[in-house]
Amino acid sequence: MIPAAFDYAAPTTVDEAVRALSEAGEDAKVLAGGQSLLPVLRMRLAAPSVVIDLGRIPELRGIRDDGDALVIGAMTTHYDVQRDQLVAEHAALLARATDTVADPQVRHRGTFGGSLAHADPAGDLPAPALALDAEMVIAGPGGRRTVPAAEFFQDFFTTSLAANEILVEVRVPKHTGWRAHYEKFNRVAQAWSMVAVAVTVRTEGDTIADARIALTNMAAIPVRATAVEQALIGRKAEAETIRAAAAHAAEGTSPTPDGNADVEYRQELARVLTGRAVSAVVSA
Known part of the structure; x- marks a missing residue:
């Protein structure tokens, strides 16, 4: 499909971009890489009066x-x-x-x-x-x-x-010296993740000194798996510790059911993927 007609602006400074947005009001879209915006424009799911391209700043x-x-x-x-x-x-x-x-x-x-x-x-x-x-x-x-x-x-x-x-x-x-892993589950290659887990861990010997874990697609926004973090910090990086901690991964989440997975399936994915991600980090 062809997008609806719109005006185009290509500012060369941040101030120019802000001014263009202010003049356009809420009926404008910002173009960054365009990998999400352009398909939406082509399908006419959005029809802004102005597109402001940030690519020349x-x-x-x-x-x-x-x-x-x-x-x-x-x-x-x-x-x-x-x-x-x-x-x-x-x-x-x-x-x-x-x-x-x-x-x-x-x-x-x-x-x-x-x-x-x-x-x-x-x-x-x-x-x-x-x-x-x-x-x-x-x-x-x-x-x-x-x-x-x-x-x-x-x-x-x-x-x-x-x-x-x-x-x-x-x-x-900076998280210098922290190990990291991103575990993603999708039905086909290059598709959006059904669930994913971002893990970064700092170890001292065989002990997990600190851990930061966040979940993708388990709510309307990304969420921290704080219960998992608390169950890991200060403990030995052992399989049983990781399994017990990962069991808390779905706590406090509110995944949205869709054609790919219902709530319970996404919650189980969160637990399984968290266990895999933490295991991958501590064994690296």
Whole structure:
């Protein structure tokens, strides 16, 4: 299908982009990588009056070291995140999760910030961002503000971004030396995950000193598996410990049933995948 007619703007600075959004009002869409927006436009599920393309704003791209955190520009592609040495060293969970996103074509065009701002509950990057306590830096008419990942995701395809704001960059606290794994279950290759588990763990000898675990597609937003974390921290990285901890994975979740799986099946998947992911991490 062919999209409905719309005006097109391609600002070259963040200020220009914010101004264009403010002038367009709520009847505008922001184009990042376009891997989610373009199909929606073609199917006419959205018909904005203006599409604002962020692709010509250089400051929105790149990854840099900022002391105790990495700063990832919102327009940095999945491919660049996946291959970046800083990410591999200090935020391995992001590299692991990004490696599972769709296919190479999508990873070359899709963007890190675009995926987070889209807030698909089955998307692969919100849960790792939550597990790593990432912070979203948002620009709007009143300047910039920072929102933690735990507050950024609000509902299905809904974030704390206002209609006249854009996601500029993401600050990811360094987890240097932490092991990481992203365990994803889907029915066919390259499909959205039915359930996925993001795990990063810090060990001291054979003891789990700290653990961060978040679940994909187990609620309208990514959720932390805090009961699993608490059952792991301070204990030996043994099979029985992991099995007992993983049994708590579905606690506090509210998965949505659909044609792929009902609630009980997704809850069981969460438990099984959590056990697999933690086992993979501690045995690495």
